[in-house]
Amino acid sequence: MPKGVLLVNLGSPESPTPKDVKPYLDEFLMDERVIDVNPVLRNIIVRGIILNTRPKRSVEAYAKIWWDEGSPLIVISERFTEKVRQQTSLPIALGMRYGTMSIKNALQELKEQGVDEVLLVPLYPHYAMSSYETVVVKAMEVQQEHFPEMHLTTLPAFYSNPEYVNVLSKSIAEGLKGFEYDHILFSYHGIPERHIKKSDPTKFHCKIDGQCCKTNSVAHHTCYKHQCLDTTELVKKALDLDETKVSSSFQSRLGSDPWLQPFTDKEFERLAQEGKKRLAVITPAFVSDCLETLEEIAMEGKHQFQEAGGEDYIHIACLNDRDDWAELMALWIKTWDEKGTLPETRVH
Numbered sequence: 002m003p004k005g006v007l008l009v010n011l012g013s014p015e016s017p018t019p020k021d022v023k024p025y026l027d028e029f030l031m032d033e034r035v036i037d038v039n040p041v042l043r044n045i046i047v048r049g050i051i052l053n054t055r056p057k058r059s060v061e062a063y064a065k066i067w068w069d070e071g072s073p074l075i076v077i078s079e080r081f082t083e084k085v086r087q088q089t090s091l092p093i094a095l096g097m098r099y100g101t102m103s104i105k106n107a108l109q110e111l112k113e114q115g116v117d118e119v120l121l122v123p124l125y126p127h128y129a130m131s132s133y134e135t136v137v138v139k140a141m142e143v144q145q146e147h148f149p150e151m152h153l154t155t156l157p158a159f160y161s162n163p164e165y166v167n168v169l170s171k172s173i174a175e176g177l178k179g180f181e182y183d184h185i186l187f188s189y190h191g192i193p194e195r196h197i198k199k200s201d202p203t204k205f206h207c208k209i210d211g212q213c214c215k216t217n218s219v220a221h222h223t224c225y226k227h228q229c230l231d232t233t234e235l236v237k238k239a240l241d242l243d244e245t246k247v248s249s250s251f252q253s254r255l256g257s258d259p260w261l262q263p264f265t266d267k268e269f270e271r272l273a274q275e276g277k278k279r280l281a282v283i284t285p286a287f288v289s290d291c292l293e294t295l296e297e298i299a300m301e302g303k304h305q306f307q308e309a310g311g312e313d314y315i316h317i318a319c320l321n322d323r324d325d326w327a328e329l330m331a332l333w334i335k336t337w338d339e340k341g342t343l344p345e346t347r348v349h
């Protein structure tokens with residue numbers, strides 16, 4: 002069975018203009034795993050409310066971070082894919098969950114190269130129904146409808162893989178070099194609390210009470226909050242960081258439902274008010290820099306921290322197309338190709 006790899010990231014609009022941002026947001030937010038209410042209500046919330054107000058703000062935000070070559074998330078994902086290609090003998094295609102670089106086109110590309118055994122790699126370190134799961138479900142649907150001869154194997158969420166933690170920690174150590182920080186904030190993309198409960202296979206473990214994520218459970222295989230907090234712990238251990246100088250928070254909330262806390266913007270204020278003058282921010286829910294890291298954290302976050310009394314502020318870049326990250330992905334692919342095994346992950 003000829004093998005190939007499908008890398009999938011979230012996707013971006015075609016351009017930072019209303020004509021492209023609106024349909025992109027429409028596709029994204031009409032996903033039943035993102036706004037997870039019944040279809041009638043989703044239509045009202047998304048098309049009747051959010052799409053009448055949000056696109057203006059999103060267009061302005063995208064315009065601030067857009068590169069000559071296009072959306073940073075897309076350009077970085079392409080550079081990463083090219084580096085992985087250079088280190089593997091298998092065909093590698095890149096697709097996006099939303100937007101024009103579709104999963105269908107990427108699978109078609111692999112088909113044209115004779116591939117029928119595919120390793121599907123959602124480019125997210127953590128499991129969430131609105132990120133990892135929706136990629137897997139979409140890819141399976143596309144495969145069943147258009148490529149019935151293909152077989153997909155999915156790479157598990159890799160946040161706890163020891164080699165991945167090494168690469169992430171090394172990138173953070175490099176980013177911190179020369180910066181005398183008072184505090185390091187690990188800011189993860191937020192999700193509604195409801196999503197955590199929905200994804201809990203036991204239906205009773207995830208209470209989001211501050212304790213459940215510290216108690217071993219099979220629920221942690223799909224608990225985004227646990228996986229994010231564990232990422233902070235693993236990096237803290239790997240870099241021997243001072244416990245009192247590290248914390249985690251959740252950014253980018255949308256709507257009025259309860260989302261995971263503490264909120265990143267509130268943490269900027271709290272840390273500044275506590276007298277922390279020099280802040281480093283890390284965004285390990287994203288493998289590539291994107292709107293949420295470049296605008297919300299690197300630009301707006303700096304402004305919010307300094308407005309609240311903070312002084313020096315750095316955002317440490319995501320893994321992007323770092324050589325060691327591309328090498329690790331190539332190693333996972335080679336191991337799957339030659340031994341049929343997937344990277345070691347540890348969930349407790």
Ligand SMILES: C=CC1=C(C)c2cc3[nH]c(cc4nc(cc5[nH]c(cc1n2)c(C)c5CCC(=O)O)C(CCC(=O)O)=C4C)c(C)c3C=C
Pocket residue numbers: 011012013014026034035036055058059072074125129131132190191192193253255286287290291292293
């Ligand atoms: C890290 C994984 C992500 C999860 C989980 C996630 C959940 C989630 N997101 C929204 C709403 C929006 N997210 C937006 C941008 C965006 N989100 C992620 C990743 C996750 N989202 C990325 C990588 C990006 C950036 C895309 C880019 O082009 O750079 C946006 C669009 C921009 C904006 O207007 O702010 C929205 C909207 C929800 C509702 C949600 C979980 C329910």
Ligand SMILES: [Fe+2]
Pocket residue numbers: 190253
């Ligand atoms: Fe998002």
Ligand SMILES: [Fe+2]
Pocket residue numbers: 206207208209212213214215224226227
């Ligand atoms: Fe939990």
